[in-house]
Amino acid sequence: MRNFQFYKEKFIEFLLFGCAFLSVIATIGIALTLIVEAIAFFKIVSLKEFFTSSEWTPMFSEAKYGIAPLIAGTFLTTIIALLVAIPFGTIIAVFLSEYANKKFREAIKPVLEVLTAIPTVVFGYFALLFITPKLQVLLPDLPGFNVLSAGLVMGVMIIPYVSSLSEDAMQSVPNSLREGAYALGATKLRTAFTVIFPAALSGITSSYILAISRAVGETMIVAIAAGMQPNLTLNPTEPAQTITAYIVQVSMGDLPHGTIGYQTIFVAGLVLFIFTFLFNILGVYLRRRFREVY
Amino acid sequence: MWLKAKIYNFLFLTLSIAGFTISILTLFALIADLVVTGAPRIDFSFLTSFPSRNADQAGILSASVGTLCVMLVTALVAVPVGIAAGVYLEEYAPKNWLTTLIEINISNLAGVPSIVFGLMALGLFVYKLSLGQSILTAGLTLSLLILPIVIVTTREAIRAIPTGIRHAVYALGATKWQLVRDHIIPYSKGGISTGVIIGLSRAIGETAPLITIGALTFIAFLPNSPITSHFPFISFQWLHDPFTVLPIQMFNWVSRPQPEFHQNAAAAGVILMSITMIMNLGAIIVRLRFRKKVTW
Known part of the structure; x- marks a missing residue:
């Protein structure tokens, strides 16, 4: 009887471990799938062409495989999104953490939380059918698909992520630091920016990094509103394709399994995975550091 | 000097309230525009029609049934696996490199773009395991996607249970599994349900990974019924059926040039x-209610 109990406990523990280990298997599955198809791709296309060619035209009869235009598109939408999300997100975080009273803060946090629940395809609709027509009033030459409106809407989407994580970081700064600054005669503003902000810096930076990683991986907004032509440009009023939008475009067509066109989306995915992986590791590292400070 | 500080303080306050108002107002303007355009179109026939070439006859029947089926699979996989993983990491896991690896891996997995999950599903589920572009593939993909959310919230809920409870239960001679089954899981139900609801609401809105596995946008039929007229009366054929979901249907309509669409x-x-908003509000309410009930 005792023996049965023992084995039952061991078996359950093993089962639970299996469930936890599944996440590692998922990561291995992701990495392997991407790498296997990428290796097949690089047997045909040289690394030199991939990194130095300035054209990405895998669907043309004279196909060119330079990743640069897709990276430029991704970079451009990300920068615009960050230019919106970081200033607004930070100001909101400082306001909520240092100025707003507890009641207001408790009331507004769920609102921000609900806003993060809006599906990205809905944001894509906003970008294409609401923001672009409004921008066209200001900039009459703006094409229907453009990087600017996709980036702006993406920025608005990311604001709640930045503000909520930065606010958490500022809230975790001990009150004694605040009181110390006040006791020295500092104003709220001075306390916020010379004491609290630096003390919470690694947490705030990690929120920025997660924002970058989210912007780089964001798919539906750019697939709907930024256009589908790879375009090596840094001009936000032009259409341009991001890495993610390319994957969507190819997936919607019916590409046969095993062709080079099929492999290109895995190569693009691998580039995306490596980018976000590096940012995530950096973000996790910074968050761990800021947790240990106090 | 004092006055200058005061003025700066006031300026910043104005700036932050302006920033706050602008971002909230932008979001509400966007939502209001969507509701004003879309709400008049919602009627009984919109809910019960298949997609169509004619915008005014098109509806979301196959998309909503598809969403429902995919969510069923997602929940059936992600909820037990996620809770089990969370329980393991909080209650069982020894402090060693393997546990650290699993923990780092989960936080990394949470940051992987959803479309990359879709690529993995395309290569692995659709072709290697030959599951096809089916409801089953979609459900499995989305369950992997929301697994980190369920695991993290489960862990947070369990961590909030005081150690004293564990000592008390062990003192009465209970085994670890009895502790988990009769105490840990029931006490953390509130936190866990919050995580499950938030995870599923995220899965409902996901579009990109389902596009990569090849969810069709024009589906004018329903999946096979799970109940059949002959023995054994239950069929799992629907798991292998092609499907579409609400966000993909919406993406398809947005991408068309005609304003009617x-x-x-x-x-x-x-x-x-x-x-998604109702689900998130529900999660917040569940969390608040359980927080009030807890008295330790």
């Missing part, structure tokens, strides 16, 4: 957004 897209968007 844009109105359909707005209507689908209103429904989609309402579902």
Whole structure:
């Protein structure tokens, strides 16, 4: 009887471990799938062409495989999104953490939380059918698909992520630091920016990094509103394709399994995975550091 | 000097309130525009029609049934696995490199773009395991996607249970599994359900990974019924059926040039957004209610 109990406990523990280990298997599955198809791709296309060619035209009869235009598109939408999300997100975080009273803060946090629940395809609709027509009033030459409106809407989407994580970081700064600054005669503003902000810096930076990683991986907004032509440009009023939008475009067509066109989306995915992986590791590292400070 | 500080303080306060108002107002303007465009289009026939070439006859029947089926699979996989993983990491896991690896891996997995999950599903589920572009593939993909959310919230809920409870239960001679089954899981139910609801609401809105596995946008039929007229009366054929879901249907309509379809897209968007918002509000309410009940 005792023996049965023992084995039952061991078996359950093993089962639970299996469930936890599944996440590692998922990561291995992701990495392997991407790498296997990428290796097949690089047997045909040289690394030199991939990194130095300035054209990405895998669907043309004279196909060119330079990743640069897709990276430029991704970079451009990300920068615009960050230019919106970081200033607004930070100001909101400082306001909520240092100025707003507890009641207001408790009331507004769920609102921000609900806003993060809006599906990205809905944001894509906003970008294409609401923001672009409004921008066209200001900039009459703006094409229907453009990087600017996709980036702006993406920025608005990311604001709640930045503000909520930065606010958490500022809230975790001990009150004694605040009181110390006040006791020295500092104003709220001075306390916020010379004491609290630096003390919470690694947490705030990690929120920025997660924002970058989210912007780089964001798919539906750019697939709907930024256009589908790879375009090596840094001009936000032009259409341009991001890495993610390319994957969507190819997936919607019916590409046969095993062709080079099929492999290109895995190569693009691998580039995306490596980018976000590096940012995530950096973000996790910074968050761990800021947790240990106090 | 004092006055200058005061003025700066006031200026910043004005700036932050302006920034706050602008971002909230932008979001509300966007939502209001969507509702004004889309809400008049929502009627009984919109909910019960298949997609169509004619915008005014098109509806979301196959998309909503598809969403429902995919969510069923997602929940059936992600909820037990996620809770089990969370329980293991909080209650069982020894402090060693393997546990650290699993923990780092989960936080990394949470940051992987959803479309990359879709690529993995395309290569692994659709072709290697030959599951096809089916409801089963979609459900498995989305369950992997929301697994980190369920695990993290489960862990947070369990961590909030005081150690004293564990000592008390062990003192009465209970085994670890009895502790988990009769105490840990029941006490953390509130936190866990919050995580499950938030995870599923995220899965409902996901579009990109389902596009990569090849979810069709024009589906004018329903999946096979799970109940059949002959023995054994239950069929799992629907798991292997092709499907479409609400966000993909909306994406399809947005991508068309005609404004009539844009109105359909707005209507689908209103429904989609309402579902996810209601689920998130529900999660907040569940959390608040359980927080009030806890008295330790």
